[in-house]
Amino acid sequence: MDDKPxxxxxxxxxNIGSLTNHQxxxxxxxxxxxxxxxxxxxxxxxxxxxxxxxxxxxxxxxSNRFSFNLVNRKEKEIHKICAQELDEMVLNxxxxxxxxxxxTNASIKNNIATSISHIHSANRSLIKTVHHTSFVTSSExxxxxxxxGINQACSLDNVSKIIIxxxxxxxxxxxxxxxxxxxxxxxxxxxxxxxxxxxxxxxNSIEF
Numbered sequence: 001m002d003d004k005p006x007x008x009x010x011x012x013x014x015n016i017g018s019l020t021n022h023q024x025x026x027x028x029x030x031x032x033x034x035x036x037x038x039x040x041x042x043x044x045x046x047x048x049x050x051x052x053x054x055x056x057x058x059x060x061x062x063s064n065r066f067s068f069n070l071v072n073r074k075e076k077e078i079h080k081i082c083a084q085e086l087d088e089m090v091l092n093x094x095x096x097x098x099x100x101x102x103x104t105n106a107s108i109k110n111n112i113a114t115s116i117s118h119i120h121s122a123n124r125s126l127i128k129t130v131h132h133t134s135f136v137t138s139s140e141x142x143x144x145x146x147x148x149g150i151n152q153a154c155s156l157d158n159v160s161k162i163i164i165x166x167x168x169x170x171x172x173x174x175x176x177x178x179x180x181x182x183x184x185x186x187x188x189x190x191x192x193x194x195x196x197x198x199x200x201x202x203x204n205s206i207e208f
Contacts, residue, residue, distance in 0.1 A: 058191050059176060062198045065205045066176070068169065086165065097122040098158055102149035103165045106141040113138075115145035119152055121159065127152050142168035143175070143186045150190055150206070154197045162197075162206040172208045 058066075069085075093099045101120040106113065113136050119127040129148050133141075146164060153162045166172060175187045197204050 058195060058198075062194075065198050066194070066207070067205075068173065068208045070169065089163070089165075093161075093163060094120060095123050096161075099161045099163065100126075100153040100156055100159045101163050101165060102146075102153050104142070104145040104149050104168070105166075106138065106145045106168065108136075108138055108141060111135070113141040115141050115148065117145050117149035117152070119149060119156075121156065126156070139168075139171050139174070140183060140186070142166070142171040143183050146172055146175075147186050147190050151193055154193050160201055160203050160205070164206065164208045166208065169208060 090101065094101060099121065103118040103120070104116065106115045108114075111134050113133050115131045115133075117127075117129045118125065129152065131144065131148065136144075146166060146168070149164065150162065153159060164172060171183075174183050175190050177187070194206065197206070
């Protein structure tokens with residue numbers, strides 16, 4: 001049996017080349033050849049990755065080294081409460097030399113995704129990273145911004161605590177989700193980085 005992917009030149013009624021001029025004129029936005037997109041092999045996830053094997057998961061060894069500060073969305077004046085808690089957290093941690101504050105944000109406009117991460121430590125802005133890409137979901141963009149921030153924070157000297165400030169806590173929680181998902185490629189990269197960070201020092205931790 002031939003296990004090669006179908007040839008992009010094979011007949012496909014959804015190919016751009018099959019559209020009439022009238023159909024093209026009715027199409028809004030960018031045109032993407034479906035044969036290129038559907039036949040490409042994208043390394044979305046690997047269910048056999050060691051990071052997700054029983055006994056090797058980060059939750060099995062370092063469950064007390066990461067935490068999430070979740071908010072009650074039913075709370076009245078939730079935005080005011082979040083703003084106050086954020087101000088207090090920044091004031092309490094921004095001057096601590098061994099703590100890195102990682103602020104991330106992501107957005108998609110006109111099919112262009114932008115992910116941004118800022119890293120602050122000891123009242124200084126250390127690193128700012130901006131990435132642009134296209135044809136990705138908002139969750140992928142948010143998770144990529146978190147991935148970049150964690151990667152850069154882990155590379156800093158004398159940092160024992162990383163605090164991630166994000167409005168995409170749902171994306172951050174996917175990092176520790178063992179289920180196969182399209183975001184697993186980012187989760188694996190983050191987990192490997194955190195494994196090294198936690199092993200380096202028993203006091204190292206991360207907070208979302």
